[in-house]
Structures are given as C-alpha cells and as structure tokens.
Amino acid sequence: MTLLTRRSFLKTGLATAGAACASQVPLPAAAQTKNDGELATLIDIRKCVGCEACVEACREVNAAKYPEPEKPFPKMYPSRVKVADWSGEDKREVRDRLTPYNWLFIQWATVVVDGEEQEISFPRRCMHCQNPPCADLCPWGAARKLKNGITLIHADICLGGRKCQVVCPWDIPQRQTGVGLYLDLLPSFAGNGVMYKCDRCYNRIAQGELPACIEQCPEEVQTIGPRSEIIAEAHRIANEEGAYIYGEKENGGTNTIYLSPVPFETLNRSVDKGPGKPHFAPVEDQMAHADNMAKAMLIAPFAGLAAGVSRVIRAARRADEPPEDNHEA
Amino acid sequence: MKPNAPKRYPKPYIEQKVIKPVYLVLLFMMGLTGFGQMPIFKRYYIADIPGLEWTGKFYVTHYLHYLGAIVLFVLFAYVIVTYFGLFRRSHALSKAAYVRIFLLAAIVVTGIFRTLKNLPNVVFSPNFTMFNDISHLAFMMLLMVSGIVFSITKSGWLVPRAFRQTAPRND
Ligand code: SF4
Ligand code: SF4
Ligand code: SF4
Numbered sequence: 001m002t003l004l005t006r007r008s009f010l011k012t013g014l015a016t017a018g019a020a021c022a023s024q025v026p027l028p029a030a031a032q033t034k035n036d037g038e039l040a041t042l043i044d045i046r047k048c049v050g051c052e053a054c055v056e057a058c059r060e061v062n063a064a065k066y067p068e069p070e071k072p073f074p075k076m077y078p079s080r081v082k083v084a085d086w087s088g089e090d091k092r093e094v095r096d097r098l099t100p101y102n103w104l105f106i107q108w109a110t111v112v113v114d115g116e117e118q119e120i121s122f123p124r125r126c127m128h129c130q131n132p133p134c135a136d137l138c139p140w141g142a143a144r145k146l147k148n149g150i151t152l153i154h155a156d157i158c159l160g161g162r163k164c165q166v167v168c169p170w171d172i173p174q175r176q177t178g179v180g181l182y183l184d185l186l187p188s189f190a191g192n193g194v195m196y197k198c199d200r201c202y203n204r205i206a207q208g209e210l211p212a213c214i215e216q217c218p219e220e221v222q223t224i225g226p227r228s229e230i231i232a233e234a235h236r237i238a239n240e241e242g243a244y245i246y247g248e249k250e251n252g253g254t255n256t257i258y259l260s261p262v263p264f265e266t267l268n269r270s271v272d273k274g275p276g277k278p279h280f281a282p283v284e285d286q287m288a289h290a291d292n293m294a295k296a297m298l299i300a301p302f303a304g305l306a307a308g309v310s311r312v313i314r315a316a317r318r319a320d321e322p323p324e325d326n327h328e329a
Numbered sequence: 330m331k332p333n334a335p336k337r338y339p340k341p342y343i344e345q346k347v348i349k350p351v352y353l354v355l356l357f358m359m360g361l362t363g364f365g366q367m368p369i370f371k372r373y374y375i376a377d378i379p380g381l382e383w384t385g386k387f388y389v390t391h392y393l394h395y396l397g398a399i400v401l402f403v404l405f406a407y408v409i410v411t412y413f414g415l416f417r418r419s420h421a422l423s424k425a426a427y428v429r430i431f432l433l434a435a436i437v438v439t440g441i442f443r444t445l446k447n448l449p450n451v452v453f454s455p456n457f458t459m460f461n462d463i464s465h466l467a468f469m470m471l472l473m474v475s476g477i478v479f480s481i482t483k484s485g486w487l488v489p490r491a492f493r494q495t496a497p498r499n500d
Contacts, residue, residue, distance in 0.1 A: 081372060131449035137387055139366045141458035154455065161368035167387050190369070252449065286388070290447045293395040297444065300402035307403070308410025315339040315415050 038130065038149030039205070040227040040255040042234055043123060046243065047219045050106050050121030055095055057216035058104045058125075061201065065155065066092075066101050067194060069178030074187035081192060084175040097276030098125070100176035100196035104213055107277065109270035111262045120261070123213065123221070124278055125198035126151065126172045127247060127254035133286045134164035134173060143173075143195075149227065149255040152199035157181060159191035169251050169286055170278035173197040230257055252285030338419035341487065344411065352404060356472075359397045363469060365390035398440060405437070416487065425475075425484035432472040439465035 069087050076083070086092065086099045097105055104125040111118060132151040135143040142157035143164045153164065153173060159182045165173045173195035182191025201211035209215070214222040223230070234245050234257045246258040258280075260267055268280035285291075365384050370376045376385025383389045412422075422430075442461045445451050453461075479485075 078373065080374075131447075136447040137366070137391060139368075139462060141455060141462050144455045144458060145452055147452050157459065163368045163387060166368075287447060287449070289388075289392050290395060290444070291449065293392070293399065294444050294448060296399050297395070297402055297441075300399045301406040304403035304406025305410055308407040308414065311343070311407070311411050312414030319339065 037147055038227045038255055039224055040128075040149060040230040040257055041200075041211075041214070042223045042225075042230045042257050042259065044221055044223075044237070044243075044259045045120060045122035046259065046261050047221045048106075048121045048123065049219055050108065050119075051218065052095065052106055053216045053218055054123050054213035054221075055102070055104050055106060057212040058198070059102065061204065061212040062103065062199075065196075065199075067155075067176040067179040067196065069176060069193070070183065071178060073178045074183065076187075076192065083177045084193060085177055086174070087176060087178070097274075098172060098174050098197070098278075099276060100174045100194075103196065103198040105276075107271050109267050111266055111270055113261045122258065122260075125213075125256075126200070127170060127251070127256040128198075128200055129251050130253040130255060131251075131285070131287045131291075133167040133169070133251075136287055136290070137167050138164055146202065148205065150200045150202045150205070152202055153195050153197060155180060155194050155196070158194045159185075160193035160195055161191060162195065164195055167286065169283040171275065172278065174276060227255060234259055246280060250283040252287060339415045341411075341416050341420070344408065344416075348404065348408060352401075355397055355401055355404070356476075359394060359401070360469060360473065362390040362394040362397065363466070366394070395444070398444070401437075405433075419490055420487035421490055423484055423486060423488045425479045425482070426486040428475055429472070429479075429486070432468050432475060435468040436465060436472065439468065 067087065069085070073083055073085070084100075086094070086101055091099070092101045095102055095105055104123055106121050107124045108119055108121050111120060113120075128149055128151050130149070132143070132145055134153075135145045135151050138144070138153075139161070140157055140159065142159070143151065143153045145151045158180055160175050160177065160180060162173075162175055165171055165175070174197065175193050175195050177193040180191070180194035182193065185191065201209070201213075204211060210224065211222075214224055223233075225233075231248055234248065237243055237259055238245050243259045243261060244263050246260065246264045247254045247256045258264075264280045271277070271280060273279050361384065364370075366387070368387075370381075371385035376382055383393075439461050442453070443465060446453050446458060446461075
C-alpha cells in the first residue's frame with residue numbers, strides 16, 4: 001500500500017510525478033491519459049474532529065497567493081455588475097464558507113450514527129474533477145488541469161468573469177474584484193477580478209511536499225496517492241467498515257474521495273448549503289455531452305463526403321443524357 | 330467534342346440556393362454561441378431579451394456550438410467533394426475564396442484542438458491552450474471582417490472560367 005501519510009510522501013516516486021506535472025509540456029507529448037499520474041486525496045470524515053488546523057494551514061501557506069486588490073475599484077458598467085470584495089479585515093477572517101481568502105472550510109452535519117446523534121465535521125474545498133468543467137469551459141485557459149490531477153486557476157490570466165463558478169457543479173471558485181489582468185484591459189466593461197480556489201498546493205507538490213491541509217491535520221483525516229490506489233483503498237474501507245463513498249463517480253470522477261459513516265444523501269440534507277457552501281448531492285458528468293459530440297464530429301465529414309459523392313454521381317449521370325432532356329443545363 | 334453538341338457543365342444550383350443560406354445561418358450561430366463562451370451576454374442584458382435567455386447559459390451555448398460544428402463538418406466535406414467533382418472544370422476559386430478557406434481552416438483546426446482539450450483524457454500545456462483559444466477567436470473575428478469586406482466588393486467563392494463559356498447557347 002503506497003497511500004501517503006506525511007512521513008511516507010517524500011520517499012515515494014510521487015514527488016517526481018508532481019514535479020513533472022508542474023512543468024509545461026509541449027504538444028503532442030502533452031496529451032496523456034487521465035489515469036496516468038493523477039493524484040487523488042482520500043478524506044475519511046469519520047476521523048475529523050473539526051479542529052480547523054487544516055484551514056489555518058491552508059491560509060498560512062497560501063497567504064502569498066491571496067489577492068491584494070487596488071482601491072477604489074474601477075466603476076463597472078452596466079450597473080448590474082456587482083463588486084465582490086472579501087478584502088476587508090473582517091471579511092478576510094470568514095471561515096465558515098469558501099472565499100478568495102478561505103479555500104478550505106469545515107462543514108458540519110448532525111447525523112445519527114449507530115443509533116446515536118452526532119455532530120460530524122469534514123473539510124470542503126475544490127474536488128479537483130477529472131474532467132473539470134471550470135477548466136474545459138474557461139474561455140482563456142486561465143483555469144487549467146495539470147497532469148497530476150490538480151485543477152488550478154492562474155491568477156495572472158483570470159479575468160474574473162465567474163464562468164468557472166457558474167459551470168462548477170459545487171460552486172467552488174470565489175471572486176475578488178479589483179485584482180488581475182482585467183485592470184489592464186477594459187476594467188469598466190469586461191472582467192471583474194480574479195477567481196480563487198484550492199490549487200491543492202501545486203507548488204508544494206511540485207517540490208515533493210504534502211499539501212498543507214494534509215500535513216497539518218492531527219488526525220490524519222486525509223491521505224494522498226495515485227488515484228487508482230486511493231479508489232481501491234476507499235472501497236476496501238467502505239466494504240470492511242460499512243462506509244459510503246463520494247467523489248469517485250460524481251461529475252464523471254473527481255480526485256477527492258470522501259468516506260462517510262452515513263449515506264451522502266443524509267449528509268447532504270444536514271449540511272448548510274448556499275454561496276460558498278458546497279452540497280453533497282449526486283452530480284452527473286457535466287461534460288458528457290462534449291465527449292459524445294466529439295465522437296459525432298469524427299463521423300460528420302464522412303456523412304458530408306457521402307452526400308457530395310452522390311451529388312457528383314447524379315450530376316454525371318444526367319450529363320450523359322441528351323441535352324434536350326436535361327433541364328438543369 | 331462535336332461543335333454542335335457542346336459539353337455542358339453542371340451548375341452549382343443546390344449549392345447556391347440551399348447550402349449557402351444554411352452555411353450563413355450556421356456561421357452566424359457559431360459566432361453567437363462562440364461569443365457566448367465568454368461571460369458577456371448576461372452582463373450586457375442580451376440574455377434578458379425574451380427568447381434569448383439561452384445565450385447566457387454556458388452549457389446550452391456549448392452544446393449548440395458543438396452541434397453547429399458537426400453540421401459544418403458535414404457541409405465542408407460536401408462542398409469540397411462537389412467542387413472537385415463537379416464545378417472545378419467550369420469554375421475557379423476566387424481570391425476571396427482562398428482567404429475564406431484559409432481562415433475557415435484555421436478556425437476548424439483550432440476548434441479541433443479545443444474539442445480535444447475538453448476530452449477527459451487530454452491535457453494540453455497551459456500556454457498552448459491559451460494560444461489556441463485566442464487564435465480561434467481571432468480567426469473568427471478576421472472571418473467576420475473579411476465577410477463584410479467581401480460583401481462590399483461582391484466577391485463570391487467561384488469565378489466562371491471564361492474560356493469554358495464559349496459554347497453557343499441554343500435558347
Ligand atoms: S485538521 Fe483534520 S481533524 Fe482538524 S478539521 Fe481539518 S481535517 Fe478535521
Ligand atoms: S470542483 Fe468545481 S472548481 Fe473544482 S475542479 Fe471541479 S469544476 Fe473545477
Ligand atoms: S490542498 Fe492546499 S490549497 Fe487546497 S485546501 Fe489544502 S492547503 Fe488549501
């Protein structure tokens with residue numbers, strides 16, 4: 001078993017896998033299969049005590065990536081475009097939801113386990129989907145997926161249009177106005193800041209370190225490892241200990257696998273939902289239509305070819321007929 | 330060939346009357362759904378216009394853009410075959426056609442890469458993705474500009490090969 005705790009992470013070859021992913025790989029070597037080198041995390045929420053050590057760790061190691069917006073914000077047109085500002089001192093301290101300054105929060109649910117009512121807690125953040133709509137549909141390529149299964153939003157390129165949040169089944173990315181590239185373009189008319197979310201500590205992974213939230217958790221709630229092994233481990237635990245799995249199939253598969261003592265339906269009913277507070281509902285593969293239609297695109301030229309050839313043959317036959325019979329000429 | 334039995338060339342009748350309008354409508358829809366990939370239709374109230382709500386729905390515009398691409402692929406294959414099979418002897422491609430073909434090819438190629446990128450098992454380098462996305466948009470804008478210019482100069486796709494038109498007319 002090569003699932004990783006904080007101690008074993010450095011010893012495995014994953015550090016190298018992580019490093020390779022961060023570098024930019026040119027075409028066509030850049031295309032590769034999804035299971036080749038994707039890392040997933042296993043979050044066993046039965047172990048979580050809700051201490052928020054992971055939240056603090058995330059805030060500490062990622063503080064340098066947080067937005068420092070310029071004020072006053074550019075006036076925006078039309079007036080329906082709302083400013084999203086989390087940069088005030090009190091707002092930066094918000095810890096009960098996702099914000100541009102809080103990429104991980106602890107969600108609570110009251111559930112009955114073994115006939116006993118319990119308050120359980122669990123860390124929530126980006127799921128790092130295997131085929132992330134946020135990255136697929138980002139019109140600029142600012143949101144992108146790395147080969148090691150990390151989805152991240154490049155703060156230097158993002159224009160803050162919020163499309164990634166709209167298409168994300170869990171509403172994950174959060175906007176801060178007054179930062180980023182849009183300020184240098186048409187700040188009043190296009191864009192509205194930068195979107196922020198968990199980047200699974202891509203820079204730490206590239207250096208062979210663990211994501212901060214995993215490293216600092218006193219209960220070792222999270223483990224990280226190759227996706228196939230994480231999935232196998234999740235199923236083993238689920239079978240042996242009667243736990244439930246979320247994230248393996250949701251949205252076509254994610255790189256965040258939750259293990260729960262109660263069905264996720266139950267959990268989903270109990271958690272606080274709303275902006276910045278993701279649900280635990282079933283999620284269909286949002287990009288399935290694109291996969292199917294891409295196949296149709298392969299066949300389409302042949303249909304056109306067949307139609308064209310039949311037109312040519314018909315015209316050629318007619319041309320063989322005597323001119324007086326041919327009304328097309 | 331006997332002098333009073335002139336070789337007649339097929340005319341691009343279906344192409345003019347059916348394919349061309351379909352192509353123009355498709356191109357317009359591809360432009361609309363393509364621009365709809367940027368979060369602008371909601372911001373600028375377009376999606377508030379009754380009947381145009383769908384322009385602000387990213388999954389809908391994305392679906393339609395793919396659907397349009399499928400139909401365009403059918404159409405492109407069809408016209409390539411019919412041009413080479415039927416009309417090439419009587420008609421040459423205009424200069425404007427070469428410009429259009431270049432731009433359309435560029436749009437198709439960048440579009441194919443964008444489609445590949447959206448497949449679950451394909452990851453391109455970030456810079457390539459951005460370069461590709463912006464090129465796709467830029468080539469489409471160039472196609473729109475050239476469309477306006479060519480409609481002013483009345484430059485179509487085909488020019489009759491004059492020397493082929495010498496056959497005496499009977500009517
Ligand atoms: S640090 Fe660990 S135990 Fe504490 S809240 Fe985070 S996941 Fe739960
Ligand atoms: S959970 Fe949302 S933000 Fe995270 S990768 Fe999936 S689509 Fe993107
Ligand atoms: S992986 Fe890193 S960025 Fe993501 S929640 Fe954990 S500490 Fe924060």
